[in-house]
Amino acid sequence: MKKNAFYAQSGGVTSVINxxxxxxxxxxxxxSKIGKVYAGKNGILGALREELIDTSKESKAFIESLKFRPGGVFGSCxxxxxxxxxxLKEYERLIEVFKAHNIGYFFYNGGNDSADTALKISQISNKLGYPLQCIAIPxxxxxxxxxxxxxxxxxxxxxxxxxxTIEAALDVESMHESSTKVFILEVMGRHAGWITGASCLAQDSHPGAPHIILLPEVTFNQKKxxxxVKETVQKQGFCVIVASEGIKNSKGKFIAESDSKDAFGHSQLGGVAPRLSDLINTKLNLKNHWAVADYLQRSASHLSSGIDRAHAYEVGKKAVQFALQGLNGVMPIIKRKSSLPYKWEVVAAPLTKIANVEKKLPAGFISKDGMGMTKKARGYFQPLIEGKLPEIKNTQYKAGKMEMVTKKLHAWR
Amino acid sequence: MKKNAFYAQSGGVTSVINxxxxxxxxxxxxxSKIGKVYAGKNGILGALREELIDTSKESKAFIESLKFRPGGVFGSCxxxxxxxxxxLKEYERLIEVFKAHNIGYFFYNGGNDSADTALKISQISNKLGYPLQCIAIPxxxxxxxxxxxxxxxxxxxxxxxxxxTIEAALDVESMHESSTKVFILEVMGRHAGWITGASCLAQDSHPGAPHIILLPEVTFNQKKxxxxVKETVQKQGFCVIVASEGIKNSKGKFIAESDSKDAFGHSQLGGVAPRLSDLINTKLNLKNHWAVADYLQRSASHLSSGIDRAHAYEVGKKAVQFALQGLNGVMPIIKRKSSLPYKWEVVAAPLTKIANVEKKLPAGFISKDGMGMTKKARGYFQPLIEGKLPEIKNTQYKAGKMEMVTKKLHAWR
Known part of the structure; x- marks a missing residue:
């Protein structure tokens, strides 16, 4: 008998989640086993509120265009x-909604929190006597x-x-003689330095930046x-720094939240880059500039990696295939078969091994002085930024129809 | 008789100056009239210091690759x-260097300051009896x-x-239900709102952001x-703001330099975006995120406009042609013949009309409430972001040979 599927996006979005x-x-x-795919409006909240978007009402062209669309098109939360x-009531409500709409497949597209949720729902659905294939999509x-x-x-x-980093470094290189000597780029990754660390690949291009990489895994040592910075400016004429938003001092406090207050006594807002800039001004008196990429970095579909998009597509496809094969409580994950040339496949892994676990940068990826990356790290990162750029003729996006399924239940809360 | 040419880059670089x-x-x-092209190492400083890069030593492939290379490859200042x-001594030194290296053509690639310098050099060279064709390249x-x-x-x-703006707006749209409600992007343009204003073109894409545009031409009114912001969040669920780094309060003070001090009593560093964020936190208590693009925006060759690159190339080409035609004290400028379809040509304009003049946004480009742009503005901006994206296979850049011409004179200073 045909069952419908429910798909929801969870947590911070990416440029390839769609x-x-x-x-x-x-x-x-x-x-032929799956009826309609309902998407949760604003993620799992859509299921709780019985706000289900009927994706079958969207044109095929619109669904195809999602491959290149940033943000979470159905809303995340x-x-x-x-x-x-x-x-327990929240779980019971989910099962009630799924039952009311004949939903037999639950696809949850998120991180380790979402893997945990998918796992719990698969467990409770069995207990409540409403079997559900639960697949988390990374x-x-x-x-x-x-x-x-x-x-x-x-x-x-x-x-x-x-x-x-490469582009800004070329800019700073050309100005350093009489102007900016130091450039700081702040990037995401509050607890793990993967994003920050990947910037090491920019070193393969002239002028060899970044010179300093500040990771959340390494305690920030102001003196070092x-x-x-001083040495690099003396040698190279300029210095480019990529810093994680999550770097901490020796007391374990985020640098972005450290002591300084504004005139009103408020703690200054986040922003590691302006703090580092202030430090360089005060202690070294070197002209510097800083950028905070924030959402720009995770929504930049125009610059998305072809391999990453292929990964994102394949885990979605495999999620459906695994569900149809009867798997439950799993996540399609990416297995690297070789780095050079890059070969990969998608296999199923149990959610019990993924839920709530946070993977940090391996120690072997971080250079001795703690402010750079090793060859091993470069070998890991390089294939992930490869592949064709998206073919976006212009960067204009359209709204979907977002037609809602008629509600059958009482309001939630 | 053959004369050499001197080319120098000046001021903040762009993604198409090369x-x-x-x-x-x-x-x-x-x-056949021009011998070698010498480039000033670090702009006009290269001429003063007699640090001349012999561009004839570079491969043709390298010179061709400059079309897509960010920064100022010979150094700017x-x-x-x-x-x-x-x-007067500085001008005399320049003429002395030009004389020593048989330079008869001076190409100065910069803004209105540089136009002024080129104009002065063309005047003084006549006075000092060493005629020079001086062309400023915009x-x-x-x-x-x-x-x-x-x-x-x-x-x-x-x-x-x-x-x-489009990409970040799609990100915020998908998160606003349970997370970020306001996003602020700070962009360049301290005295004129052209860059900030151009963001209005993003409104043609779903979700119609930015909702608020803050220009340096319009006094910042905190209450309005x-x-x-409040109204937009009430209506749309979220609000995207593009703000110029140069917005000022009613006392004419830069918002980025206003009163707040850190714990050490230092004035806080620039950054309009964190200030606006603080304001929204304090007064409206709305979760917000902010980005400061800084150098990323002006070095992003990977996203450069095809039309802009064509303009940059054509003004360089015409500069040489004008010099060979005997023109002096002029700038090749872009003349728009029509907007739809976009047609343009490059013609010569006298530097006397350009030197030291700053062109602000016309009043007719700014909407009544001062926080948006008019249809007229959109008609102006649209063609300028069109054209083919660069064909960059990978974003790695090589160093040039940067071979220096042997010095003939005593050191400067």
Missing amino acids: ASASAVILEAKKS RYKLKSIEEN KTVDNDLAVTDSCPGFGSVAKYVVTS FLNK | ASASAVILEAKKS RYKLKSIEEN KTVDNDLAVTDSCPGFGSVAKYVVTS FLNK
Whole structure:
């Protein structure tokens, strides 16, 4: 008997998460076992509120175009379900909605929190006597999921950071004689330094930047940092720094949240780059510029990595195939078969090994002085930023129809 | 008799200034009147210090590759020559260097300061009995040169800002239900709002951002601004703001330099975006994110506008042609013949009309409430971001040979 599928996006979006959505919808269409694909409006909140988008109402061209569309087209959310003990009602509500709409497949596109949610839902659905195939689809720019070699979303942000570092470094190189000597680029990755670390690939291009890489895995040492800035400016004439938003001092406090207050007594807002800039001004008196890429880095579809997009598409496709094969409580993950040439495949991994686990940069990736990366790291990162750039004729996007399925239940809450 | 040419880059670089350099070198090569093209190492400082790069030693492939290379490949500088009355010696030194190296053509690639310098040098060279063809080649991301319809460098930064605004807006749209409600992008243009204003083109794409555009030409009104943010979030669910680094309060003070101090009593560093973010936190308590693009926007060759690159190349080529025609004290400028379809040509304009003049956004480009742009503005901006993206296979760049011409004179200073 045909069952419908539910697909939801979770947490911070990436420039390729919609490629996974596109794959789920197109692959499900091929199967006679799956009826419609309903997308949660604003992620799992859409299921709780019974706000289901009927993706079958969208044109094929629109679904195809999702491969190249940034953001989360159906809406994502930051909403973590509590444990079953704490809030059984939430889980019961989900099952009630799934039952009301004949949903037999649950695809949850997110990070390790979402893997945990998918796992819990697969467990509770069995207990409540409403069997559901639960598949988590990996997505995170942070690249911090366990078991998988890399995470869809990461390769593209890495490519953005590498490209931007090279371009800005050429700019600074040309101005340093009489103007800016130091440039700081702040990038994402609060707890793991994957994004920051990937910037090492920019060193293959002239002028060999970044000279300093500041990782959240390495305690920020102000003295060592300032010495290296000074030395680099003396030797090269200029210095380019890529810093993670999550670097911490020896007390374990985020640099971006350290002591300085504004005139009103408010703690200054985040921003590692302006702090480092202030430090360089005060202690070294070197003219510097800084950039904070923020959402630009994770939404830059125009610069997304072809390999990353292929990963994102393939995990979506395989998620449907695994569900049809009867798998449950798994995630399609990327297995690297070789780096040079880059070969990979997508296989199923149990969610129990992925849920709530955070993978940091391996020690072997970080150089001795803690401010650079090793050859091993470069070998890991390089293939992930490769592949064809998207063929976007112009960067204009259209709205979808976003037609809602008629509600059958009482309102939630 | 053959004369050599001197080419120098001046001021802040752009993602297409090297396209102009490429054009000058390749066009000069075609002429039997021009010997070698020497490039100033670090701009005009290279002439003063007699540090001349012999561009004839570079491979043709390298010179061709400059069309797509960000930064200023020969080095630029922030160095303004004083008036002839104040520092005649500097001008005499330049003429001395030009004489020593048989330089008969002076190409100065910069903004309105550089136009002024080129004009002065053309005047003094006549007085000192060493005739020189002085041609200024337009370049500035700020788009603030008089007479020319647009400035090479501007279209590319405009394209970067439009693309980034669209992409970030799709990101925020997908997260706003349970997370970020307001996103602020800070862009360049301290005195003129061309870059900021161009972001209006992003409104043609879903989701119609930016909702608020803050221009340096319009006094920042905190109350009106906060009201519009609040209203937009109420109506749309989220609000995207593009702000110029140069917005000022009613006392004429830069917002980025306003009163707040850090714990050490230092004035906080620039950054309009973090200030606006702080304001939105404090007064509206809305979760927000901000990005400061800084050098990324003006070095993003990977996203440069095809039309802009064509402009940059053509003004370089015409500069050489004008010099060979015997013109002096002129700038090749872009004349728009029609907007739809976009047609343009490059003609000569006297430097006297360009030197030291700053062109601001026309009042007719700014919407009634001062926080948006008019249809007329859109008609102006649209063609400038069009054209083919560069064909960059990978974004790695090589070093040039940068072989220096043997010095003939005593050291400068």
